[in-house]
Amino acid sequence: MTTPSNAVPTPADHSQAVSPTRLLACSIRRELWEHRSLYIAPLAAGAVFLIGFLFYLFRLPSHMRAIHALDPMHQRAAIDEPYMMAAGLLMGTAMVVGAFYSMDALHGERRDRSILFWKSMPVSDLTTVLSKAAIPLFVLQLIAAAVAVAVMWIMFFLSSAVLLAAGASIAPSWSPLPIAQMSLLLLYHLAIVHCLWHAPFYGWMLMVSSWARRAPFLWAVLPPLAIGIVEKLVFNTSHFTGLLLYHLGGSPDPGPQSGGLMDMLGHFHPGMLLSESGLWTGLAATAVCLAVATRLRRYREPI
Amino acid sequence: MTCIEARGLRKAFGSTIALDGIDLRVEEGRILGLIGPNGAGKTTALKAILGLTPYQGELRVLGRDPWTERDQLMCDVCFMADVAVLPRWIRVSQVLDYVTGVHPRFDRAKAESFLAKTTIRHASTVRELSKGMVTQLHLALVMAIDAKLLVLDEPTLGLDILYRKQFYDSLLNDYFDRSRTIVVTTHQVEEVQHVLTDLMFIDRGRIVFGCSMEEFESRYAEVTVNPDQVTAARALKPIHERPALGRSVLLFDLTTLDKVHRQHLGAFGDVRTPNIADLFVAILGNAAGPSRGVRQ
Numbered sequence: 001m002t003t004p005s006n007a008v009p010t011p012a013d014h015s016q017a018v019s020p021t022r023l024l025a026c027s028i029r030r031e032l033w034e035h036r037s038l039y040i041a042p043l044a045a046g047a048v049f050l051i052g053f054l055f056y057l058f059r060l061p062s063h064m065r066a067i068h069a070l071d072p073m074h075q076r077a078a079i080d081e082p083y084m085m086a087a088g089l090l091m092g093t094a095m096v097v098g099a100f101y102s103m104d105a106l107h108g109e110r111r112d113r114s115i116l117f118w119k120s121m122p123v124s125d126l127t128t129v130l131s132k133a134a135i136p137l138f139v140l141q142l143i144a145a146a147v148a149v150a151v152m153w154i155m156f157f158l159s160s161a162v163l164l165a166a167g168a169s170i171a172p173s174w175s176p177l178p179i180a181q182m183s184l185l186l187l188y189h190l191a192i193v194h195c196l197w198h199a200p201f202y203g204w205m206l207m208v209s210s211w212a213r214r215a216p217f218l219w220a221v222l223p224p225l226a227i228g229i230v231e232k233l234v235f236n237t238s239h240f241t242g243l244l245l246y247h248l249g250g251s252p253d254p255g256p257q258s259g260g261l262m263d264m265l266g267h268f269h270p271g272m273l274l275s276e277s278g279l280w281t282g283l284a285a286t287a288v289c290l291a292v293a294t295r296l297r298r299y300r301e302p303i
Numbered sequence: 304m305t306c307i308e309a310r311g312l313r314k315a316f317g318s319t320i321a322l323d324g325i326d327l328r329v330e331e332g333r334i335l336g337l338i339g340p341n342g343a344g345k346t347t348a349l350k351a352i353l354g355l356t357p358y359q360g361e362l363r364v365l366g367r368d369p370w371t372e373r374d375q376l377m378c379d380v381c382f383m384a385d386v387a388v389l390p391r392w393i394r395v396s397q398v399l400d401y402v403t404g405v406h407p408r409f410d411r412a413k414a415e416s417f418l419a420k421t422t423i424r425h426a427s428t429v430r431e432l433s434k435g436m437v438t439q440l441h442l443a444l445v446m447a448i449d450a451k452l453l454v455l456d457e458p459t460l461g462l463d464i465l466y467r468k469q470f471y472d473s474l475l476n477d478y479f480d481r482s483r484t485i486v487v488t489t490h491q492v493e494e495v496q497h498v499l500t501d502l503m504f505i506d507r508g509r510i511v512f513g514c515s516m517e518e519f520e521s522r523y524a525e526v527t528v529n530p531d532q533v534t535a536a537r538a539l540k541p542i543h544e545r546p547a548l549g550r551s552v553l554l555f556d557l558t559t560l561d562k563v564h565r566q567h568l569g570a571f572g573d574v575r576t577p578n579i580a581d582l583f584v585a586i587l588g589n590a591a592g593p594s595r596g597v598r599q
Contacts (some may be wrong), residue, residue, distance in 0.1 A: 017407040026404030033397050034390065114390035120382040121405050124374035146437060298373075301355065302388075 023123055027131030029137060035101055038140055042147040045093040049086050053155055056082060060159060061166035083179075085152045087186050091194060094144035098136035102205035103216045106134040106297060113302040125297040129206065133290055136202040141190040149183040197247060200282040205287030210293040213303050247282055304331045306452055306484040307352060311360035314508075315349050321347040322358065323508035329501070331451070331482040336495050337488045338583055339505035345488040348505065349456050352486070353382055365451055378407055381450040383441055383458045389429045395440060396425040402444055414447035417477070435466035442470060446478045453478075455487040459494070467491065471498050492580045502579060504586055512586050524555050525577035526568050535569045539564050543585030554585050 032038060056063075067078045106129070109115040118128065156179050208220040228241035306554050309327040313320075321344045329335050339345045350356040352368030362369060367376045389398065395418070403411045418425075421439050429437055433516055438458065445453060459467040475498060479485065489495055502519055505528055506514035514522070528536045528551050537544070539560060541553035554577050 018405060023405055025399060028405075030397075030401050033394075034392055109390075112390060113384075114339045115389045116355070116382070116388040117390065119373065120353070120377060120380075121402065122374050122377040122407070123405050127374075299357065301350075 008179040018122070020127065021128050026129055027123060027127055028134055031105075031135050032139070035104075035135070037097055038101065038135065039143050041097045042090055042140075042144050043169060044085075044095050045089055046147045046151045049089050049151060050154060052085075053082060057158055058163045060162050064163065073200055082155060083152055083182065085183075086155065087148050090151070091190065094140050094190075094194065095198070096203060098140050099205060101140070102136050102202045103209050103220050105135070105206055106210035106293060106300075107212060107216045110300055110303045115300065115302055129210075129295045129297060129302060133202065133206055136217045137195050141194050144194075145183075145187045145190050147257070148186055152179055152183065186203070195277060197282065199286040200247060200289070203286035203293075207289040207293045207296070210296040210300060241248045246278065280299075305329070306331050306333075307364050307486070308349075308363075309360065309362045312351060312362055313359040314344075314356065320508050324360070325505075325508070325510055327503075327510065329484060329486065330572060331484055333500045333597065334479065334485040334487070335501040335503060336492070336499040337486060337503050337505055338492055338579065339488075340587065343504055343505045344508040346456055347508075349454055349486065349488065353454055363562060374484045379491065380446050381445045381453045381542070382437075382456075382479070383445060383454070384456050389437055389441055391430040395423055395428060398429075398440070398444065399425075402448075406448060408449040409444075410447045410449065411550065414443045415441040417446060417473075434463050436587070438462060438466060438470065442473060446473065451483060453485045455485065455489075457489055458487065459491060462466075467494060471495065471578050474498070492583060493578055496579050499579075504583060506587055510535060512582075519579075519582070520576050522557055523577050523582055524557055524568060525575050525581065526555065527551055527552050527572045529572065532571050539568070543581065543588065545581070545584075552580055552581075 067075050070078060188226060205216075205220050209216045212219040224240075224244060228238065228244070231240050232238055304309065304330060307327060307329040312322050312327070314322040315354065323344075324450055325344075325348060327348075337345050347356065351362060352364055352369060353360040354364075354371075354373030357370055364376060365379050369376055393401075399411060399414060402409045402414075416561040418440070421436065421443075423432060423436050423440055429440070430438065442458075459470050462470070471494060472493065474485070487495060487499075499516055501515050502513065505508055527547065533551050533553075536553050538549075539555065542556050542559075543554040545552050550572075553571075560568075571579065
């Protein structure tokens with residue numbers, strides 16, 4: 001094997017002028033250059049949703065009159081609904097974009113041979129893998145949150161304008177809709193569920209993308225599916241599938257989700273969440289996957 | 304200072320042996336040409352030097368172990384691969400920004416001034432550039448990095464004559480100084496002949512020949528001989544013979560000739576320094592049969 005590296009610093013060490021954070025920031029910026037879908041897709045989804053919302057606005061005044069007839073609980077849910085849909089659409093978009101990004105991240109650079117260029121730069125494999133993991137875990141969630149909040153505010157102003165023009169009083173209709181609070185809860189939801197809770201999925205997909213020679217999508221999807229099916233056939237249980245759904249659902253306790261956005265978010269209480277063992281095993285699995293991906297990238301050559 | 308030092312460098316892909324115990328020592332300030340047929344192990348050797356592939360044996364590049372310290376090593380080493388490896392989606396301005404961001408020894412102004420001499424625009428993506436322009440761009444990046452070792456793997460493959468000429472001219476005039484080391488592999492041997500300071504032939508994972516260019520010039524001579532004198536010339540045991548327009552070109556290893564015979568060579572015809580390519584054919588061609596002239 002290779003000789004163990006000498007721990008004594010060599011004279012060339014003075015060249016380590018670039019800080020690790022700068023290396024990471026430059027690497028993340030480079031990911032955004034390459035994968036423009038990371039921000040184009042959420043923006044497009046938001047735009048499409050707003051176009052659809054314009055049609056909803058036409059019948060908003062009559063809709064509001066119908067809502068007034070409901071009891072307060074249902075009233076709130078009915079007013080929340082389009083906002084929930086906007087948030088849901090953007091979260092869904094972020095998940096799809098994040099999944100495709102993660103499966104391509106360490107595969108694409110080998111496919112187009114550019115890994116030889118990236119490896120000719122003084123950036124470690126760990127920095128590269130961390131920058132690629134940061135995209136679905138943080139950057140994409142922030143983009144989705146920003147677009148979702150912007151869309152919600154636009155919806156709010158458009159609705160208010162339409163109702164004012166129709167001569168309706170807007171104050172009673174909007175009182176149950178604290179948009180600022182909803183935005184914060186959305187961010188919180190994205191941080192907890194889409195970052196922390198979904199982390200093992202992104203870790204797995206990044207690991208597969210660094211490992212697979214071709215078809216990372218199949219390698220990422222089929223083995224978990226096969227394990228679930230084999231478990232069902234052999235033991236007639238579905239612990240594995242249950243575990244995946246439990247993590248994908250992002251909810252420690254998938255109770256009845258009858259209420260509005262606030263109720264849905266309400267049970268992600270920080271204290272309860274941090275005591276959830278599933279969160280920690282998930283994060284540990286993520287760390288293992290990223291460590292394996294880092295190790296694999298060192299051996300990887302163009303394919 | 305020694306730039307690259309390898310002892311017993313081995314690498315096998317399954318049962319195929321790519322590197323079969325290579326011993327190599329490249330001093331600072333040399334331009335080494337690594338010449339060999341396809342599949343001889345040139346690229347594998349370069350990959351090991353660059354920390355892109357694991358290996359057996361001992362290897363130190365600028366005092367570091369390339370496999371475990373690739374990222375630190377790349378502060379002082381630059382690399383251009385056989386086919387352009389710049390990502391096709393990246394813009395010229397972006398690649399400049401990126402290298403400025405991550406490389407401690409990159410001088411952006413230098414790269415910009417080199418690019419200004421070309422027709423490459425900052426807004427272009429690599430996809431939009433011709434192959435020659437991509438190489439120019441990569442060369443602009445590499446030349447603006449104050450590296451100690453530059454590794455070139457078939458850098459001019461697929462380029463037209465103008466770009467190839469320009470490439471080596473830039474490298475020699477604007478880049479090379481005695482403190483830098485360059486290792487280059489190429490099939491276009493005739494183009495690097497005047498560039499190299501050292502020469503190494505590699506075949507089937509082994510180094511079959513190595514010398515400095517001064518040694519090469521003083522040791523080997525080529526004589527074009529008329530048909531009537533061929534038999535007499537052959538008696539001096541040329542290491543290789545090839546026909547040329549009705550005459551014969553004989554390649555001699557002068558160290559095998561005594562002084563009288565050496566002076567006698569001129570009588571057969573013009574005595575010239577041979578091309579590296581001809582020596583390569585002589586040595587590798589002979590290596591297939593009885594290994595005359597092959598020095599380990």
